[in-house]
Amino acid sequence: MNGDLGDFLRSRRARIRPEEVGLASYGRRRVPGLRREEVAQLAGVSVDYYIRLEQGRGPGGPSRTKSGGVSDAVLDAIARVLRLDEEEHAYLYAVARPNKKRERRAASRVRPGIRALLDGMGHTPAFVLGPAMDVLAWNALADALSGFGGMTAAGRSMPRQVFLDPASRELYPEWSAVAAQTVANLRICAGRHPEDPALCALVGELSVKSEDFRRLWADHQVKECAYGVKRMRHPVAGLLTLPYETLTIPTDPDQTLVVYTPEPGSETAERLALLGSWAGARA
Structure with a gap:
């Protein structure tokens, strides 16, 4: 880059x-x-x-x-x-002032303690993102919501899902806002890891395959997705309004824990509970 x-x-x-x-x-x-x-x-x-x-x-x-x-x-x-x-x-x-001496990350390594933390959050979707916004680990409710377990390793990428999966435009009612936010956050990632081969390859792939990505990338908007609200239209649970918070993992600063935090008793919380029950019955 x-x-x-x-x-x-x-x-x-x-x-x-x-x-x-x-x-x-x-x-x-x-x-x-x-x-x-x-x-x-x-x-x-x-x-x-x-x-x-x-x-x-x-x-x-x-x-x-x-x-x-x-x-x-x-x-x-x-x-x-x-x-x-x-x-x-x-x-x-x-x-x-890029730090070119920084060691390349071990992308797939999520500590067992973090995986146990995810599993313990049974009533809310939670997952871990790597430095290129790739999904490294998730809990059962996040899987029921986004289907991470059924994806290939390359497919478990938030930018690829948004720009290369046609279903994402149905999944996100406010797709344009989600796309712009994704690119702005990916810019942050690129600034932190300018020499990362996987990240460079991702930007190159999306630039070739998505006109929307090329346009947004050229705008050079910079915004970290630290918290906010995302709306999703799930085929089973219906329309969900999902506030989210992100936390950097202190021992692995290139990894981010993302937790959806619907208001207790809200319609979204109830729908997520039903989704969890549905997914458990299928399993």
């Missing part, structure tokens, strides 16, 4: 109008938003420095850290000029 830094910076400056940052808008602009020279001026760096940064050629000079990366001060100044939010700011740090 080389070039992510430059693409990200270009996409962010394209959304800022000159008048928003106190600059006079004069002359015809070939591209929307700020020019590179204007970003450099507002951030207090030389034009050549910023151009090299955006082109991925590695800036030189006093604004480098001792380890050779871009300094915090420069990244913070650019983030301020481009009006990045907290997650975009963190993503800028990740792609500007």
Whole structure:
């Protein structure tokens, strides 16, 4: 995923109008938003420095850290000029200074204790995601809800399900929002693991096979799916409104526990209980 830094910076400056940052808008602009020279001026760096940064050629000079990366001060100044939010700011740090020495993950290894925790959550769907949003482990109710057990290892991928499985458009009544959220979260994953071969292959595969994915990926939206609400239309349980929370596993920071938390006594909670009973009877 080389070039992510430059693409990200270009996409962010394209959304800022000159008048928003106190600059006079004069002359015809070939591209929307700020020019590179204007970003450099507002951030207090030389034009050549910023151009090299955006082109991925590695800036030189006093604004480098001792380890050779871009300094915090420069990244913070650019983030301020481009009006990045907290997650975009963190993503800028990740792609500007990727940790290439990081050991590649053991994707399928979920500790027995975590699996026991999943099984103990019998009344709510719960599963573990890896760094590429691949489903590594799940409990019985999550299986009844999403059918993880009947999928291939490659198919147990949230991005693949959303973009490559035609049934996902029926499963998610608000498919467009789910798709945008999936890509924005995958951008976070890509920033954290820029050299991961499996993640690079996933982005390449989806880019080739899905026009919707290509369009959303090119937007460079960055948003972590830490919590929220997802609506699903299950063929047995019907329409479900599922609040969810995610927790990073401290001993395995590349893995995330996802738990759906329907309000007790709600229609969704009752439907999930019936779904669990139905799945148990089938088993």
